[in-house]
Amino acid sequence: MGFFAYLILGLLAGAIAKLILPGKQAGGLLGTLIIGVIGALLGGWLGSALFGVGVDSFFEISTWLCAIGGSIIVLIVWGLITGRSRRAAR
Template sequence: MGILAFLILGLIAGAIAKALIPGRQGGGWLVTLLLGVVGAILGGWLGSVLFGIGLQNFWSLQTWIVAIVGSVIVLLIYGAITGRRRA
């Protein structure tokens, strides 16, 4: 998968993760892109370690699932870190 496809995957996975998590998350599209890309990397790594599933093909459903799950994990961690700073 190329860099542009990976960035698009990260942006969409980050937006889906923000839609799945209840409540208001801060950050604009750039933060969503960064969290999505980091989440896609994390999801790809966890998927390959645990299930033998990686981020091989952009149009694969497995790729999207591991990217979204990774983005949800990163978004929850980001919310916990930024939530503590504001309180």
């Protein structure tokens, strides 16, 4: 998959992950893109390491599930990191 395909996949996976997780997450379009791309990479790595699937083709369901799952993980970790820093600043 090419660079622009990863950007599109990351943006869509990050947006879907934000829709799945309740609550208010920080970050606009750029934050969603970054979280989604990092999540797609993490999901592809975890998918290939644990289940033998990865993010090989843009139109495969396993690619989307890995990317969305990785984005959810990254979004949860990001929420834990930024949630603690907001509480500490008060």
